[in-house]
Amino acid sequence: INSTPLRVVGVLAAGAHSQVFRCADRNGTEWALKRARCQSARSRKAAARELGILRSLPQADGLMQFHDSMTRPLDSGGVEVFFLLHLCRGGALIDKLARSGPDGLRPAEIYKCLADCGEALAALHTAQLVHFDLKLENILLADEGAGRAIIGDFGSTTQLADLGHGQLTIEEVIAEQERLHRDTTPAYRAPEVVRMLRAGDTVALTEKVDIWAIGCIVFALHFGRLPFNDNSAQFEGAVEAGAAGLTELAVEHGADADDGCGELPEPLRQVLVRCLATDPLSRPSATDLVSE
Numbered sequence: 001i002n003s004t005p006l007r008v009v010g011v012l013a014a015g016a017h018s019q020v021f022r023c024a025d026r027n028g029t030e031w032a033l034k035r036a037r038c039q040s041a042r043s044r045k046a047a048a049r050e051l052g053i054l055r056s057l058p059q060a061d062g063l064m065q066f067h068d069s070m071t072r073p074l075d076s077g078g079v080e081v082f083f084l085l086h087l088c089r090g091g092a093l094i095d096k097l098a099r100s101g102p103d104g105l106r107p108a109e110i111y112k113c114l115a116d117c118g119e120a121l122a123a124l125h126t127a128q129l130v131h132f133d134l135k136l137e138n139i140l141l142a143d144e145g146a147g148r149a150i151i152g153d154f155g156s157t158t159q160l161a162d163l164g165h166g167q168l169t170i171e172e173v174i175a176e177q178e179r180l181h182r183d184t185t186p187a188y189r190a191p192e193v194v195r196m197l198r199a200g201d202t203v204a205l206t207e208k209v210d211i212w213a214i215g216c217i218v219f220a221l222h223f224g225r226l227p228f229n230d231n232s233a234q235f236e237g238a239v240e241a242g243a244a245g246l247t248e249l250a251v252e253h254g255a256d257a258d259d260g261c262g263e264l265p266e267p268l269r270q271v272l273v274r275c276l277a278t279d280p281l282s283r284p285s286a287t288d289l290v291s292e
Contacts, residue, residue: 001070001084006033017043022087031067032085039078046155047071047081053157054083058127062120064088064140064152088150090141097136097221104224107265113139114218114271114289116149121214121286124151125207130163132156134213135188136220156183164204173200186230188213191278194239208280214289215243215275222264223248227276243276 006023009030013020018036025031038044054066068084090096093113097105105113117139124131131138133156141147158179164172173196180189180197190212195201219227227246228238243249248264249272264272277283284292 001033001068001082004068004084006031006084008033030087030089032087034083034085036081036083037074037078038081039074039076044079047079050155050157051081051083053129053154056127056129057154058123060120060123061148062116062150063123064150064154085152086150088140088142088147088152090144090147092137093139093141093149093217093221094136096141097224100224102224104220104222107222107268110218110221110268113149113221114214117151117214117217118286118289120149120151121210122290124157125160125210125286128160130158130160130205130207131210131213132158133184133188134210134217135185136217139217160207163206166204168202168204170200170202173202176205186235187226187228188216189230189239190280191239191242192280194236198236206280207286208283211275211283211286211289212280215272215283218268218275219246219248219272222268240278242278243273244278246272246276249273249276 004025006025009022009024011019012022012032017038018034021033021035023031023033036043036047036050038047051069054069057063057066059065065086066083067086070082071079073079104110117134121131131151131154133153134151138151138153140150140152142150163176168176177197177200180193184193189197190209192201192203192205193209196203196205216227227248228235232238238245249269271289274282274284275289
């Protein structure tokens with residue numbers, strides 16, 4: 001990458017248009033290297049946008065750190081863009097959840113992940129950025145075991161100012177619908193996102209879409225599955241009901257359930273009820289999540 005020679009050690013992830021490699025430099029330091037193949041003007045614009053976001057990220061322990069980039073032409077036309085990133089040795093949170101079995105993670109592990117993500121999101125939101133695609137696959141662990149949770153993949157991240165304020169015009173809604181279809185994951189979409197996609201709701205979105213996604217992640221970490229099944233015919237109705245429609249949260253449990261899996265500890269239930277509030281104004285800020 002530019003003046004830094006790298007040796008590919010292995011493949012961390014692969015998709016239709018991008019791959020992430022585990023690499024080592026001449027000093028033995030290991031990195032994550034993302035390669036995006038951009039054949040169209042839209043994909044080149046998206047890569048340039050992601051690069052701009054990576055360069056503007058605040059320095060926070062819980063945000064994936066960007067180190068360098070390079071762009072080179074492809075023989076077939078288009079370009080390939082390389083992003084040199086900090087390597088998270090613990091893998092993705094979704095893999096840790098899969099290894100934990102059907103009972104999910106222990107409450108102490110969930111609280112730690114929530115605190116790590118809350119701190120990172122607070123830094124992101126303070127920088128006027130909204131992630132928009134928080135999910136189990138996009139939260140990485142710095143190290144194996146009890147490593148810090150790191151938020152990664154900023155391909156959908158948007159400047160808060162670009163979301164508009166108050167009521168949007170029809171043209172703005174159509175452009176936003178296209179972006180949301182392309183850049184967000186259905187099972188983690190907040191009710192206001194679903195309403196915009198389904199009915200063309202003209203209310204501007206806010207950083208509270210990330211808080212809803214955190215609620216979905218915390219639910220999955222405890223119960224071993226996501227709260228809203230986007231393949232279900234009742235998906236949109238379930239999302240509109242939010243926490244109130246989740247029977248798992250209907251019964252209050254005592255905080256003495258804190259020491260093991262099984263019953264939902266009351267503090268964790270309160271986090272879920274607040275994060276999965278259908279009114280975004282009722283959801284806590286990322287700073288609130290950390291302080292509480």
